[in-house]
Amino acid sequence: MGIVISTFEWVPPFAQGNVKDMRPRWALAEAGLEYEVHPLKPGEADGADYRRWQPFGQVPAYRDDTVALFESGAILLHIAQLSDVLRPRDTQEAADVTSWVFSALSTVEPRVEGMILPKLFNAGEAWVAGWTSHAERLVELRLKSLSAHLEGRDWLAGRFSVADIVMVTVLRGLRNEPVLARYPVVAAYLQRGLARPGFEAAMAAQIETFAAHAPA
Ligand SMILES: N[C@@H](CCC(=O)N[C@@H](CS)C(=O)NCC(=O)O)C(=O)O
Structure with a gap:
């Protein structure tokens, strides 16, 4: 399965670049770890499946082969443990x-x-x-x-x-x-x-997801 993070399928332009899946995207870019996104379709955040992953229906949520997490701070502290680049030294x-x-x-x-x-x-x-x-x-x-x-x-x-x-x-x-x-x-x-560069990579990746799902 690898690493998966949730985001919205699309948000209006004023919110693009500000949605908090920027945080795990940036951490994963710094760590050089590949990930997939789970873009939430309209209404999906309110569904029972997603609420089991993120009880408040917010993004981001995270899962990998070992754990599932929600709250961007908790997710980042976990990602730090996966990477020599981000793991604290003492x-x-x-x-x-x-x-x-x-x-x-x-x-x-x-x-x-x-x-x-x-x-x-x-x-x-x-x-x-x-x-x-x-x-x-x-x-x-x-x-x-x-x-x-x-x-x-x-x-x-x-x-x-x-x-x-x-x-x-x-x-x-x-x-x-x-x-x-x-x-x-x-x-x-x-x-x-x-x-x-990790911030720029996260920004480009978030914008790419929204562009792929932009309303016609
Ligand atoms: N404390 C949460 C906040 C997450 C959050 O505010 N996510 C926003 C997007 S940036 C969201 O999902 N908003 C929709 C909602 O709150 O229902 C975290 O840091 O993960």
Whole structure:
């Protein structure tokens, strides 16, 4: 069977490149591991078969010859174990990678998404402007802490790791936001991550899946 990850068959252009199967795609590209995609047909995410694989009906889900997993962070920590390139070198580095995967997902991502998703999905609604300036202040507190940690470092936890894949894909949501420009250390880290060939390969692969299923 090999490695299989789920994605949507197609999403509108504004979401292309942002769907979270970017994370396992990027990790697998860094590790040089082949994979297949399972593109979900409309309605399939609500079906009992898929819910057994991903109980919330979200993407990505992952399986290989040994395990099935859901949640992008869990998937990336598993992929790291499959690869000499991504596996942390010692116990402390492994602990640091785990900490940073969780902090990207539970400490940083909710604030970033809290700021940018209303602008995408609730554009023009009266409450969005006031909420956005509040949400931006909450994001800024996280960027300040992240900037202090990244000062003098290229990556979050020693060498490049799956924690950087998660954090960079989270921060990418801020790439056009003025708040990011106020934190040049974080902005440079984001650019460093996005410049990796593995990111470009993941992006090309995700776009290829959507192009193959584009509505007529
Ligand atoms: N915490 C999940 C979030 C996954 C997620 O938000 N996936 C989105 C696509 S980027 C999705 O499936 N949205 C549809 C839904 O939530 O029903 C993870 O990191 O895997």
